[in-house]
Amino acid sequence: MYGYLIRRLLQFAVVLLLGSIAVWGFTFALPGDPATVLLGPDASEAELAATRDRLGLSGSIVEQYVSWIGHAVAGDLGSSYYSGRPVVSELLDRIPATVQLAGFAMALTLLIAVPVGIAVALWPHSVVGRALQGYLTAGLAVPAFWLGLLLIIVLAVQLRWLPASSDFVPLWRDPGGALTATILPASAIAVHTSSVTARFLATSLGEVMGKDYIRTARAKGVPEREVIRRHALRNASLPTVTIVGLQLGGFLGGTVVIEAVFNYPGLGRLLYTAIGERDYSLVQGGVLFVVAAFLLLNLLVDVFYAVLDPRIRLT
Amino acid sequence: MTTAPNTPAPTPRRRLASLRRFARSRSAVAGAAGLLVLAALALFAPLIAPFDPAAQDGEPLLGPSGAHLLGTDQLGRDILSRLIHGARASLIAAAGAAAVGAGIGVPLGLLAGYLGRWVDAVAMRLVDLLLAVPGILLALVIIVVLGPGRLNLILAIGIGAVPEFARLTRVATLGIRDRDFVLAARGMGASTPDTMVRTVLPNVLAPIVIQVVVTASMAVVVEAGLTFLGLGTPPPAPSWGGMLQDARSYLYQSPSYGLFPGLCLAATVLCLDRIGRGLQLAVSGSGPNVATRVTTGGAV
Amino acid sequence: MVVEFTTSAGVVRAVDGMSYDVFGGETLSVVGETGSGKSVSVLAALGLLRTPNLRRVSGKAMLGDVDLLTLHEPDLRRRLGRDVAMIFQDAISALNPVQRVGHQIAEALRVHDRTLSAAAARTRVVELLDMVGVPHPGTRYDQYPHQFSGGMCQRVMIAMAIANRPKVLIADEPTTALDVSVQAQILDLLRVARQETGAGVVLITHDLGVVAETADRVSVTYGGRIVEAGDVTQIFTRPRHPYTAALLGALPRLDTASDRLLPIPGQPPDPSELPPGCAFAPRCPISRGRAVCTELRPEPVPDGSGTGASACHFPDEAASLLTARPDGEQAEPAGTQEGASEPEDAGAPDAPGEPPAAPVLDIREAMARFPVRSGLLARPSAWVHAVDGVSLRVPAGRTLGLVGESGCGKTTLARLVLRLVEPTGGQIMVDGDDVGKAGRSQLRRIRRRAQMVFQDPYASLNPRLSVGDNVAEPLRLQGVPHGRRRRQVADLFTRVGLRPEHADRLPAQFSGGQRQRVAIARALASRPGLLILDEPVSALDVSVQAQVLNLLADLQRASAMAYLFVSHDLAVIRQVADEVAVMYLGRIVESGSVRRVYDDPRHPYTRALLASVPVPDPVGRAGRRRVPLGGDVPSPVDPPSGCRFRTRCPIAAAVCAEQEPPLRLIAGGHTACHFAEETPDLASAEPAAGQGPEVRG
Amino acid sequence: GAPLLSACGSDSGESGGGTAGKITLGTTKIMQFDPYLTNTDIHIHSFYTYLIDYPSDGTYKPNPAGAEKWEFASDHKSVTITLREAKYHSGAPVTAGDVVTGVKRAQDPDAGFTLAQPTSFIDSATAVDDRTVRLNFKQPTPEPLVLDWMFAFPLVTAAGNTPAKLEHEPAGSGPFRLAEFQRNQRLVLKKNPDFYDAGKPFLDEVEYRFFTDEDALVAALESGSVDGAAYIAFRHADRLRDRFSLVEGNGRMSLFFMNALIPPFDNKLLRQALARAIDRERILKQVNFGIGDPVYTAFMPSSPAFDPAYLGSHGFDLDAAAALLEQSGGARKAVAGVTSGTPSVSTLEIIQADLKKIGFELEIAPQEEAAYLEALFASKLQCTVAAQPNNMQSPSLVARGRQMLTTKANTTFGDKVPPAYVEAVDAAASAITPEEQKTAYAALNTILVEEAWAIGITTMPSLFALDKRITGLVTDVRDYVNLTETKG
Numbered sequence A: 001m002y003g004y005l006i007r008r009l010l011q012f013a014v015v016l017l018l019g020s021i022a023v024w025g026f027t028f029a030l031p032g033d034p035a036t037v038l039l040g041p042d043a044s045e046a047e048l049a050a051t052r053d054r055l056g057l058s059g060s061i062v063e064q065y066v067s068w069i070g071h072a073v074a075g076d077l078g079s080s081y082y083s084g085r086p087v088v089s090e091l092l093d094r095i096p097a098t099v100q101l102a103g104f105a106m107a108l109t110l111l112i113a114v115p116v117g118i119a120v121a122l123w124p125h126s127v128v129g130r131a132l133q134g135y136l137t138a139g140l141a142v143p144a145f146w147l148g149l150l151l152i153i154v155l156a157v158q159l160r161w162l163p164a165s166s167d168f169v170p171l172w173r174d175p176g177g178a179l180t181a182t183i184l185p186a187s188a189i190a191v192h193t194s195s196v197t198a199r200f201l202a203t204s205l206g207e208v209m210g211k212d213y214i215r216t217a218r219a220k221g222v223p224e225r226e227v228i229r230r231h232a233l234r235n236a237s238l239p240t241v242t243i244v245g246l247q248l249g250g251f252l253g254g255t256v257v258i259e260a261v262f263n264y265p266g267l268g269r270l271l272y273t274a275i276g277e278r279d280y281s282l283v284q285g286g287v288l289f290v291v292a293a294f295l296l297l298n299l300l301v302d303v304f305y306a307v308l309d310p311r312i313r314l315t
Numbered sequence B: 001m002t003t004a005p006n007t008p009a010p011t012p013r014r015r016l017a018s019l020r021r022f023a024r025s026r027s028a029v030a031g032a033a034g035l036l037v038l039a040a041l042a043l044f045a046p047l048i049a050p051f052d053p054a055a056q057d058g059e060p061l062l063g064p065s066g067a068h069l070l071g072t073d074q075l076g077r078d079i080l081s082r083l084i085h086g087a088r089a090s091l092i093a094a095a096g097a098a099a100v101g102a103g104i105g106v107p108l109g110l111l112a113g114y115l116g117r118w119v120d121a122v123a124m125r126l127v128d129l130l131l132a133v134p135g136i137l138l139a140l141v142i143i144v145v146l147g148p149g150r151l152n153l154i155l156a157i158g159i160g161a162v163p164e165f166a167r168l169t170r171v172a173t174l175g176i177r178d179r180d181f182v183l184a185a186r187g188m189g190a191s192t193p194d195t196m197v198r199t200v201l202p203n204v205l206a207p208i209v210i211q212v213v214v215t216a217s218m219a220v221v222v223e224a225g226l227t228f229l230g231l232g233t234p235p236p237a238p239s240w241g242g243m244l245q246d247a248r249s250y251l252y253q254s255p256s257y258g259l260f261p262g263l264c265l266a267a268t269v270l271c272l273d274r275i276g277r278g279l280q281l282a283v284s285g286s287g288p289n290v291a292t293r294v295t296t297g298g299a300v
Numbered sequence C: 001m002v003v004e005f006t007t008s009a010g011v012v013r014a015v016d017g018m019s020y021d022v023f024g025g026e027t028l029s030v031v032g033e034t035g036s037g038k039s040v041s042v043l044a045a046l047g048l049l050r051t052p053n054l055r056r057v058s059g060k061a062m063l064g065d066v067d068l069l070t071l072h073e074p075d076l077r078r079r080l081g082r083d084v085a086m087i088f089q090d091a092i093s094a095l096n097p098v099q100r101v102g103h104q105i106a107e108a109l110r111v112h113d114r115t116l117s118a119a120a121a122r123t124r125v126v127e128l129l130d131m132v133g134v135p136h137p138g139t140r141y142d143q144y145p146h147q148f149s150g151g152m153c154q155r156v157m158i159a160m161a162i163a164n165r166p167k168v169l170i171a172d173e174p175t176t177a178l179d180v181s182v183q184a185q186i187l188d189l190l191r192v193a194r195q196e197t198g199a200g201v202v203l204i205t206h207d208l209g210v211v212a213e214t215a216d217r218v219s220v221t222y223g224g225r226i227v228e229a230g231d232v233t234q235i236f237t238r239p240r241h242p243y244t245a246a247l248l249g250a251l252p253r254l255d256t257a258s259d260r261l262l263p264i265p266g267q268p269p270d271p272s273e274l275p276p277g278c279a280f281a282p283r284c285p286i287s288r289g290r291a292v293c294t295e296l297r298p299e300p301v302p303d304g305s306g307t308g309a310s311a312c313h314f315p316d317e318a319a320s321l322l323t324a325r326p327d328g329e330q331a332e333p334a335g336t337q338e339g340a341s342e343p344e345d346a347g348a349p350d351a352p353g354e355p356p357a358a359p360v361l362d363i364r365e366a367m368a369r370f371p372v373r374s375g376l377l378a379r380p381s382a383w384v385h386a387v388d389g390v391s392l393r394v395p396a397g398r399t400l401g402l403v404g405e406s407g408c409g410k411t412t413l414a415r416l417v418l419r420l421v422e423p424t425g426g427q428i429m430v431d432g433d434d435v436g437k438a439g440r441s442q443l444r445r446i447r448r449r450a451q452m453v454f455q456d457p458y459a460s461l462n463p464r465l466s467v468g469d470n471v472a473e474p475l476r477l478q479g480v481p482h483g484r485r486r487r488q489v490a491d492l493f494t495r496v497g498l499r500p501e502h503a504d505r506l507p508a509q510f511s512g513g514q515r516q517r518v519a520i521a522r523a524l525a526s527r528p529g530l531l532i533l534d535e536p537v538s539a540l541d542v543s544v545q546a547q548v549l550n551l552l553a554d555l556q557r558a559s560a561m562a563y564l565f566v567s568h569d570l571a572v573i574r575q576v577a578d579e580v581a582v583m584y585l586g587r588i589v590e591s592g593s594v595r596r597v598y599d600d601p602r603h604p605y606t607r608a609l610l611a612s613v614p615v616p617d618p619v620g621r622a623g624r625r626r627v628p629l630g631g632d633v634p635s636p637v638d639p640p641s642g643c644r645f646r647t648r649c650p651i652a653a654a655v656c657a658e659q660e661p662p663l664r665l666i667a668g669g670h671t672a673c674h675f676a677e678e679t680p681d682l683a684s685a686e687p688a689a690g691q692g693p694e695v696r697g
Numbered sequence D: 001g002a003p004l005l006s007a008c009g010s011d012s013g014e015s016g017g018g019t020a021g022k023i024t025l026g027t028t029k030i031m032q033f034d035p036y037l038t039n040t041d042i043h044i045h046s047f048y049t050y051l052i053d054y055p056s057d058g059t060y061k062p063n064p065a066g067a068e069k070w071e072f073a074s075d076h077k078s079v080t081i082t083l084r085e086a087k088y089h090s091g092a093p094v095t096a097g098d099v100v101t102g103v104k105r106a107q108d109p110d111a112g113f114t115l116a117q118p119t120s121f122i123d124s125a126t127a128v129d130d131r132t133v134r135l136n137f138k139q140p141t142p143e144p145l146v147l148d149w150m151f152a153f154p155l156v157t158a159a160g161n162t163p164a165k166l167e168h169e170p171a172g173s174g175p176f177r178l179a180e181f182q183r184n185q186r187l188v189l190k191k192n193p194d195f196y197d198a199g200k201p202f203l204d205e206v207e208y209r210f211f212t213d214e215d216a217l218v219a220a221l222e223s224g225s226v227d228g229a230a231y232i233a234f235r236h237a238d239r240l241r242d243r244f245s246l247v248e249g250n251g252r253m254s255l256f257f258m259n260a261l262i263p264p265f266d267n268k269l270l271r272q273a274l275a276r277a278i279d280r281e282r283i284l285k286q287v288n289f290g291i292g293d294p295v296y297t298a299f300m301p302s303s304p305a306f307d308p309a310y311l312g313s314h315g316f317d318l319d320a321a322a323a324l325l326e327q328s329g330g331a332r333k334a335v336a337g338v339t340s341g342t343p344s345v346s347t348l349e350i351i352q353a354d355l356k357k358i359g360f361e362l363e364i365a366p367q368e369e370a371a372y373l374e375a376l377f378a379s380k381l382q383c384t385v386a387a388q389p390n391n392m393q394s395p396s397l398v399a400r401g402r403q404m405l406t407t408k409a410n411t412t413f414g415d416k417v418p419p420a421y422v423e424a425v426d427a428a429a430s431a432i433t434p435e436e437q438k439t440a441y442a443a444l445n446t447i448l449v450e451e452a453w454a455i456g457i458t459t460m461p462s463l464f465a466l467d468k469r470i471t472g473l474v475t476d477v478r479d480y481v482n483l484t485e486t487k488g
């Protein structure tokens, strides 16, 4: 187990290193120049050159990379070209908002997916089961951003129940406010992800229900409810945990369009803007952070998986 | 001396069994039919569409009427014609992205799974990396680097689909790498590439085919999302995502404008989804979990 | 009882009017080939059949005076596990992988007695584990199924089943997946459990040996029906149904090797298209086209004694089949097709005469180790000693049988020959060419001369290629042009008794026996001088197994191929082999001619194995001393010092731990035991079990 | 009496509840704090006082602001400016030295590009005393040009007047101070109690919120999350008109640029042909939703050089365009670059559709802004639709944009800038008398039409939708938002 963990951590480092190189390669391949964006359409060549110098954009790529990675290892990802603030603090600013949205979205996802998945797996042919299957298909078919728009128009603009733009209200400061501010983007995301998760859970549960040990439990005389609760669900949740982990990882920086639609100050929007503005240091730091967070999260998921599954834990 | 009398097997033709199993799922057939209709629309768009999709002849933002069955858009173009032509963008994105994803991912997964060792290690780290960057960001960066345009769009979405294909193929390859018939092929003197292509590949195709469908439906949504961000299909070529983007601004003036592209998008995904489920049933009876695009492909 | 399923091919009547009963304290064996409806009937009776395509279950399943089929689910569940308990075939998968073993047993107690405290349940479970012979039950309680061996899992299942002292204990093939030694342990344990609980036991099996060893009464199933029922001795000595008789005839025997087995021709019936008359009629030697057999379905008719019944129109003719056994050729039913593999026969199979020429296969000190990777960089930290210094020779035209328990390295050794596993040491010569040193093209040539047939006919054919293409694969690889390939494939098909017209079908459309023929045809395609057969018949039913074994014998006679025949079934090896090698933990412990090894075994392991095999003859079973080998095979990662068998050896002494016994020439064969000279005398003095866990009553 | 009154007003405003004096505005624009560098305009006026103000009605009557008074030399070769006694946010007094430093920076094209071209007429600046500055011109210069310059010249502390400092920290004396700034999220301004115009501004606090997506901004406005939305698209105007008060700022102009450096637009006739295929009416209707006015050359209707006659004589006429196209013999295919997601895309789509009718195939290649700008500056685009700032009452300021520079840095002509154009701009910059001016402006129009590389399409007023309780939000002729008089 420990050996496994350490090996995973090593892999993690390798991927990060690869990632940092790739991110650098990409940002330098980006057409457009931060100086032009910074100075706007009417700046002169000389001004641009001066700005490039100021931003540390002169010097060879390799030189820049080496100095950057050196700092990055020490936790210094450089400064944003625009705000002049350290990239780390720019990211730290957005992380609570991102985590909060991801948390809400995931909570909603599970809240929907678990009962729906179970119902679909156990009573696929009932009226409820069919209706829910319809929901699952629709959830996959409707793009989240489109759903978000509809939610805004109906709930925020027409009915004025909820705010259309979702400011970040920290949960610990104002739980009610946080809920109203986050619920719409979280729902728009969760309808889609819950469909995926519920389907996955339903399939695994369906598979598990056909396993020999379920038959054993029934043969022991365990009532059906308990068979499902104690034997089937735990086993069926195993593959689902991986999916949930991947989804959660995807929420970190991956909800660009939703954040744009709801004007939510998350990492995705930050990175999207940064790419548009050619804020290289922010893009590099940000993408690297997203990659690291994703990998770390999946590492945690794997550990959690191992906790759930003795076959992995004990070998 | 005895010989088993060969009991006649039920089907004379090969591969019919799974086709029939697919055909028995009514919803899968409906999905396939729907997709065929869409494909026909896309293919024969110029013949079917009542108007030139770029012609700005009508009054802008008309509701549905006799002349323009689904109304007109903000520039007075016929929405129905644009929808029909828009099927091209969506379907090309879908097919192209799936082809790119499979074209890169499957060989990668096959090599990683079959050869193992360092090939596997390197391939999987690459896949990890690709997987760790949210698909939409990846697509964004790729499009920004390569510039907008249909081909680049396809590449951008397709590359995002590579890890899924690679992982799926690798797992399937690992699953059969040590199976007797693969050993048998080696035992008969087949070379490694020969074994990989002729023996392993056909036997890992089933989940890949399903993933192709899954990827296609994901691509439809991501194409819409990217067009929505202004990086998708360039005008005046209509695309459903672009129409959605335009329409949202005119929702109040012309509510039906946004409805139709949204419905088309949903219907396409629905058809693909049905086909995927049908295929899954056909391939495996009830079937193991297919790695669906589990990250936030649709929840961008 | 009738059970029907809806399938694509129509309604499948898997159980078609089956009835049997069992009384307290007795063992009823339900025996029959795969697919004859054994499992489905009990599962349906207990309401455990849950597939969505279940169409109808009718009839009665009386437990005492309650009909289980009429009970509502909660009521039924209250009885399950308390009054009726089941033991399943694949014990490892029948246990929940993420729950502690102890908890799973405790659950069986606590669902029926909600007042039972956790602590009390634990105490009781530890008792039960101890009773079924699980060592260190206290520690084992908290372990998970994957930490148990198959045999241990089956013990756990039994503990679970007897926890509530049920009235009826149903065991569905409880030993099928297990080694003979473990099978013997489990059968013993079942016997103990029956005594312990006084339950009536229904033992479902396809192994006539097991039936003969354990049953009081027997029901024989065929095509979803009971074709014969009766007292165990009567069934084995005076069968009143031709199917029963044919089954007995097809069985290879440990005690005597017959020249030919008597296979039952054809395939078991497809339950979706049962014939109107007797389901067995198409394969029946006494039906012979009699109209009544094909038109009228025979109902079970009780025999005179009142204990037995037979569903045959001519019950009295059946027994004659059994007596016809010694001169089997005559009993061969007419009307079966003759394949091209018609034996030119004349020469007796093990005619001596020719002195053993240069061996086709010569294995010297072969060694194969697999790394156990762990730690930071996945460096191999230990090695699985799968094959650890094995020497064997197989001359042309002869068969070497290789036997041993699961995991002893048989498959690895077989694969070494084709270098499908990289050897760690030693030398393997095929026709004088060193396999280990061969370059790429030479290896390809060697692989052409030595071909392999795998155990699982369902896994060894490429499912995406038609059977014809499968067979043509080796030819394609040799660059044989397309047209010639087709002709050769057709030829090969006839040689193994398949219709060339079927070459276009996919493997999935063939039965196991047919597939194994395809696999053999493929192996023959490159005209090899050596066939490596890795458990070629273990996945097949007795009747089909006999067909394949006969085919192999015919082919050998015709082409003088050498066989390396790997099996865990001692009876099969006895039937096919000229020479036998017994393997234990990567080493050969005994080898020699069949007669020497079977009739005069000198190694305690061989002796124990032979003693573990159930003999399909109930007569005198009380007098037979079954001496199951205790415990499980030690891990090949860290084999015991000295003699590897010493940890389970009843006669182990100090020297065994210190010195590894070499293979010595003893009594015309080779044996690796320090006490090889004395074993025959020691036999009578050996204790009931080795140092492994004892079965306590 | 007036100061007393406004003091009362401000008092009552404060006692009326803390939030009464606060508004929240949403915008999609990126913010820049350096007034010498910025192109964006919603907040900068709040930080700085300029030398003079123009009234918000679009006319050019100079009002004293940072400058109390100014006096032109009779030879039109200098001006003497007396500064008002005022304090910067830092507490330091406004001095003549600050202006001298500021002029020096503005003269350096590397350090102050938005002011560099407009400042080019100044030869030197000298501090006469603490509050008096004298500017000497290179040549006799028309008053409107000087006034336009004064209007655009911010008072910045000498010490803080470097790009590095101003980028993050405004150093002005304007009506509001910077309270909080989170890039791309929010900017909070607090009232400057020391503002020279006592009692103003009326608002205590202004908060800007940043939106990446314009529709999200409008949705936020409609759901009440923000009190006002700035720079929203025209299509929202109709719908929002009832519930909100709409303010149209002076805005900019949209122009169709053709790059004379690369084929096919190195062909003058071809350029002239395309210039006639721009259907301003339809663009106004369908892209602008009726907001704005058609323009032909790069002058707004408020400019003295605006000549509506060209709209008639050179306006939309596909037949004329077709004839010219025929005559030009040039290629019939071109690619237009454009920033994706802007109304320029729709404008191009209309042009595209019309051109198609006369057999010219225009391909539209939307790009993301950074890539677009780079291509534009590198002179790689064949043609494009882009916005041009208002050149106020000095038509010579037409030469501010890179596509229209009179120097080699011109991205549409390179070193082949038509000499007639250079001459015309110079003449416009030195025409003192009204008659000279008239001739010069006419000449400027003629050469612009003749060379036809920059074709005016429409004005693009900036559109604000505000909660009805907000009043007094105005934009000046440069389109800078002025919140000094705003109440909420």
Ligand SMILES: Nc1ncnc2c1ncn2[C@@H]1O[C@H](COP(=O)(O)OP(=O)(O)OP(=O)(O)O)[C@@H](O)[C@H]1O
Residues within 6 Å of the ligand: C005, C006, C007, C012, C014, C015, C032, C033, C034, C035, C036, C037, C038, C039, C040, C041, C051, C053, C054, C206, C271
């Ligand atoms: N769900 C099902 N749908 C259709 N047919 C089924 C189903 N389950 C079982 N059968 C069929 O019922 C028949 C009886 O199956 P059963 O499992 O009882 O056989 P068995 O005698 O236990 O064989 P084995 O020795 O292989 O365990 C088989 O032919 C099988 O194919």
Ligand SMILES: Nc1ncnc2c1ncn2[C@@H]1O[C@H](COP(=O)(O)OP(=O)(O)OP(=O)(O)O)[C@@H](O)[C@H]1O
Residues within 6 Å of the ligand: C370, C371, C384, C385, C386, C404, C405, C406, C407, C408, C409, C410, C411, C412, C413, C568, C636
């Ligand atoms: N590729 C491998 N890597 C690691 N260990 C292996 C590998 N292949 C086989 N082994 C181990 O080597 C030992 C011998 O395996 P092998 O398959 O040869 O046994 P076998 O006698 O054929 O058993 P069975 O009767 O179950 O087929 C087993 O302990 C097995 O776990």
Ligand SMILES: [Mg+2]
Residues within 6 Å of the ligand: C038, C039, C040, C172, C173
């Ligand atoms: Mg069974």
Ligand SMILES: [Mg+2]
Residues within 6 Å of the ligand: C410, C411, C412
């Ligand atoms: Mg084996």
